[in-house]
Amino acid sequence: MASRLVTPAEAGRLAGRPDFALIGDIIEPGSRVLDLGCGEGELLAWLIEHKHVLARGVEISAAQVRKAIARGVSAYQGDIDEGLQDYPTGAFDYVILSQTLQETRSPEKSLREILRVGRKAVVSFPNFGHWTVRMSMLFSGQAPKTELFPHDWYNSPNIHFLTINDFEDFCAVQKFPIERRYFLSGESRVKSFPNLFARMAVFVLG
Amino acid sequence: MIVETQYARFDSIELEGGTTLSPVDIAYETYGRLNERRSNAILITHAFTGDAHAAGVSKDGKPGWWDKMIGPGLAFDTDRYFVICSNVLGGCQGTTGPASENPATGLPYGMSFPVITIRDMVRLQRMLVDHLGIQRLLCVAGGSMGGMQALQWAVSYPERVQCCIPIATTWRHSAQQIAFNEVGRQAIMADPDWCGGDYYDKKPPARGLSIARMVGHITYMSDDSMREKFGRKLREKEKFGFDFGVDFEVESYLRYRGSQFVTRFDANSYMYITKAEDYFDLTQGTGKLIDMFQTVTTRFLVISFTSDWLYPSYQSQEIVKVLRRVNGDVAYCDLQSSYGHDAFLVDIEEQTEIVRGFLDSTARLAAVAA
Numbered sequence: 001m002a003s004r005l006v007t008p009a010e011a012g013r014l015a016g017r018p019d020f021a022l023i024g025d026i027i028e029p030g031s032r033v034l035d036l037g038c039g040e041g042e043l044l045a046w047l048i049e050h051k052h053v054l055a056r057g058v059e060i061s062a063a064q065v066r067k068a069i070a071r072g073v074s075a076y077q078g079d080i081d082e083g084l085q086d087y088p089t090g091a092f093d094y095v096i097l098s099q100t101l102q103e104t105r106s107p108e109k110s111l112r113e114i115l116r117v118g119r120k121a122v123v124s125f126p127n128f129g130h131w132t133v134r135m136s137m138l139f140s141g142q143a144p145k146t147e148l149f150p151h152d153w154y155n156s157p158n159i160h161f162l163t164i165n166d167f168e169d170f171c172a173v174q175k176f177p178i179e180r181r182y183f184l185s186g187e188s189r190v191k192s193f194p195n196l197f198a199r200m201a202v203f204v205l206g
Numbered sequence: 207m208i209v210e211t212q213y214a215r216f217d218s219i220e221l222e223g224g225t226t227l228s229p230v231d232i233a234y235e236t237y238g239r240l241n242e243r244r245s246n247a248i249l250i251t252h253a254f255t256g257d258a259h260a261a262g263v264s265k266d267g268k269p270g271w272w273d274k275m276i277g278p279g280l281a282f283d284t285d286r287y288f289v290i291c292s293n294v295l296g297g298c299q300g301t302t303g304p305a306s307e308n309p310a311t312g313l314p315y316g317m318s319f320p321v322i323t324i325r326d327m328v329r330l331q332r333m334l335v336d337h338l339g340i341q342r343l344l345c346v347a348g349g350s351m352g353g354m355q356a357l358q359w360a361v362s363y364p365e366r367v368q369c370c371i372p373i374a375t376t377w378r379h380s381a382q383q384i385a386f387n388e389v390g391r392q393a394i395m396a397d398p399d400w401c402g403g404d405y406y407d408k409k410p411p412a413r414g415l416s417i418a419r420m421v422g423h424i425t426y427m428s429d430d431s432m433r434e435k436f437g438r439k440l441r442e443k444e445k446f447g448f449d450f451g452v453d454f455e456v457e458s459y460l461r462y463r464g465s466q467f468v469t470r471f472d473a474n475s476y477m478y479i480t481k482a483e484d485y486f487d488l489t490q491g492t493g494k495l496i497d498m499f500q501t502v503t504t505r506f507l508v509i510s511f512t513s514d515w516l517y518p519s520y521q522s523q524e525i526v527k528v529l530r531r532v533n534g535d536v537a538y539c540d541l542q543s544s545y546g547h548d549a550f551l552v553d554i555e556e557q558t559e560i561v562r563g564f565l566d567s568t569a570r571l572a573a574v575a576a
Binding site: 047054056065067068069070071072075076077078083085086088091156193 | 288316353506508523526527530531532535536537538539540541542556559562563564566567570
């Protein structure tokens with residue numbers, strides 16, 4: 001079987017997902033968790049083993065779903081939005097949307113569904129307001145290509161580019177209640193000027 | 207691993223059609239060892255023309271039909287699990303079927319054999335599982351008609367199935383599936399040797415049965431796999447024969463498969479088993495699949511194959527969707543393959559990867575729960 005992972009941070013490093021450690025902390029033991037865009041199921045596998053959660057995952061890539069199932073995660077191959085509408089209201093304690101918001105077709109619709117299906121949503125995304133992004137755009141005059149946004153404009157999976165401030169405004173307008181917010185640079189917390197210095201934001205909604 | 211088919215006899219079985227069959231024999235094989243807690247048993251349910259010989263090698267040297275999936279270190283790991291496979295009711299490989307002797311007449315049943323259903327097949331399997339002293343199966347798994355039985359197990363005896371792996375299957379037979387089966391049955395019935403099913407002391411309806419099998423084989427492959435395997439290759443000739451002998455490789459293959467099949471399969475079993483498939487509807491006509499799973503606790507791993515046009519992926523996805531709606535525990539993958547419906551038998555690498563992990567995690571969950 002797949003190797004056991006010791007911490008969500010390690011799982012995150014393996015999967016290139018620095019927000020895993022924090023999300024691993026946020027989720028309460030024994031919760032019902034749905035991970036949208038669960039990839040190879042690294043985070044859910046850790047949560048099952050260490051927090052005894054009831055875990056479900058959705059992933060569009062067949063190759064990744066295979067890996068997730070092989071790891072023992074109940075993942076199914078499908079589209080996030082299509083999957084969400086089937087679940088009964090309040091089916092989960094937490095719905096995780098880790099670094100996927102910027103790839104969803106309709107973030108407003110998806111988040112509304114997420115908050116119907118889950119008591120709480122854990123949403124993380126790379127911060128387009130990070131200073132490296134701003135500098136890249138300013139000095140190159142081209143679509144920003146940085147460590148956080150490594151793709152070219154034509155092959156990027158990201159179809160929305162949002163900053164932390166954008167997301168705060170969006171939640172206010174949509175009346176999505178923000179319970180907690182965390183700002184990360186790598187795995188360390190960013191205390192001041194997050195919209196400039198945080199690479200990643202993790203919001204708990206609901 | 208040399209394996210031997212075993213047999214059990216039960217006094218009678220009540221059938222969905224209202225009749226009782228008595229006595230009833232069931233042929234089965236087992237692989238691996240049942241643990242002390244009797245918690246590691248897996249029932250493998252076979253497809254249409256399969257039999258109890260799923261793994262290992264029989265005394266006459268024949269490998270099991272799923273021997274790449276069942277064995278030491280394989281997906282269904284016989285070092286860990288106790289694997290059972292039985293021939294279905296209505297079959298012709300040791301379990302009571304139309305070729306069996308009717309005790310009332312001393313002659314083969316033929317068409318006086320009662321029409322049986324997938325539910326009846328599963329009931330007989332349950333009697334076998336009882337007979338083996340197993341209360342709860344770790345898993346019921348099967349492809350095609352085997353998948354129908356696996357689903358029926360989860361619905362008929364949910365408390366006795368820890369996890370269920372329906373592969374390349376459907377929750378009810380579709381018009382297209384019924385249509386192909388009907389062509390097969392008509393081919394058999396059109397053969398004068400069929401004699402209304404009363405041919406056991408005469409020549410069997412080999413031509414009809416072999417045509418039925420040829421049609422079947424076409425539906426098990428895909429356009430891609432046939433193009434790759436045969437293309438327009440000619441059979442042992444450079445030019446067309448300008449006659450109606452064998453020109454193309456594909457013709458030769460189908461004829462060969464047809465002629466092989468009639469040596470091992472009974473035409474009447476073909477009639478009865480295809481009928482059971484066609485009657486199969488997990489909801490028994492209501493169409494409300496969700497009602498079947500309202501209180502489900504069984505874990506599911508649903509598998510379909512991208513090039514399977516006989517049991518297309520959407521049929522598996524319908525099951526997955528309903529399981530999501532009841533917040534059931536379901537994993538699903540549409541595996542990439544060009545082998546068509548046959549993929550679950552031949553394209554086993556990725557299937558092995560997910561079945562192994564799924565079983566392992568189910569066994570661990572079961573151990574924690576116990």
